[in-house]
Amino acid sequence: MPSGRAARLANWAFIALIVAFLYLPMVPPPLFSISEGGSAAVLDAVTLRWYAEIWRNPVLVQAMQVSFAAALVTAIAAPLLGLLAAMAVRELGVPRLVLMLVLVPLFIPGVSMGLATAFLFRLLDLPPSFLSICLVQILWALPFATLIILTVMANFDPVYLEAAYMHGANRWRAFRTVELPLIWPGVTGAATFSMILSFNETIRTSLVQGPFNTVQTYIWSTYRQVGLSPTLYALMSLLILLTILLVVLFVAAEARQKTN
DSSP: OHHHHHHHHHHHHHHHHHHHHHHGGGSHHHHHHTBTTSSSOTTTOBOOHHHHHHTTOHHHHHHHHHHHHHHHHHHHHHHHHHHHHHHHHHHSSOHHHHHHHHHGGGGSOHHHHHHHHHHHHHHTTOOSSHHHHHHHHHHHHHHHHHHHHHHHHTTOOTHHHHHHHHTTOOHHHHIIIIIHHHHHHHHHHHHHHHHHHHHHOOHHHHHHOTTOOOHHHHHHHHHHHHOOOHHHHHHHHHHHHHHHHHHHHHHHHHHHHHHO
8 A cells, every 4th residue: 555655646746747847937937027127036026017018019919910810720721621631541542641741741840841831932923921821830730630630530430421321421411410520529629739830830930921920920030139028928928828728728628528
């Protein structure tokens, strides 16, 4: 008994160490964002004025609008394309080849991939724009969306489709009425993950954005020019909170769906 209790304590200590390693880097931005001087002396003077400063910066407000719009487009397009790719993996008879073609871009360094994409856009006479931002973010999110949907589809029993065929349904109707509702949590999970990836994407976007900014490219360019500031700490804190909120909402929705 004592040895079992010691093992459990060791496991919990190990988990606590991992959690601390993952989440401790998120602590300084919220602390500095409510400091009057934007420093570690947070308890000397607490203020929320740096959060208000975010909305007084027109460049930053425009960057936020671009980020939210691009994230919405990516959250819609990447899961749809990922669903088609996942179906191709299953239906074309060469699953390893199709999956390899979808996943190879993940292993290419971000700078190289971004420069290659920017060069392609130039050859296609596609100027830097909101469209180029959305395209590069969809390309980045697509392999992840495909993997998520494939994972859910792997648990789907094709017997349900065969039963639908026996009742006269064609392939499209069987997929729409039988399979899609059962794999829908994977599609919504892919959408959530694609949205988070879109919010976080920086390197590739910075190479094709032109005069536009996203929140992440604004943070990066501002940091390189003037360093960190209390306003940037506040902005980073909001992004951390938003990301955690999206994950929590997705987990809660999945848990609710399972209970129903």
